[in-house]
Amino acid sequence: MLTSNLSKNSRVFINLLADLSEKDRTILIERFVRNKSMKEMAEQFQVSDARIKEIEDNLIRQIEQKFDFSI
Numbered sequence: 001m002l003t004s005n006l007s008k009n010s011r012v013f014i015n016l017l018a019d020l021s022e023k024d025r026t027i028l029i030e031r032f033v034r035n036k037s038m039k040e041m042a043e044q045f046q047v048s049d050a051r052i053k054e055i056e057d058n059l060i061r062q063i064e065q066k067f068d069f070s071i
Helices: 002-019 022-032 038-045 049-067
Strands: none
Touching (some): 002 049, 022 038, 038 049
């Protein structure tokens, strides 16, 4: 059962990533996989830290809705 849930969740996550814009996908990966700071991301995308936070919050909400849980 755990394996099937992981497989399902993996497919959902891959689909979620595929549905994101390149910018959103990059922000998600850079922030949570590569551990870049908001300041680094803001400089990379030439936006404010607050805008990166807003994008990040929206991405987290999308993930929560797709997986039906809160981070």
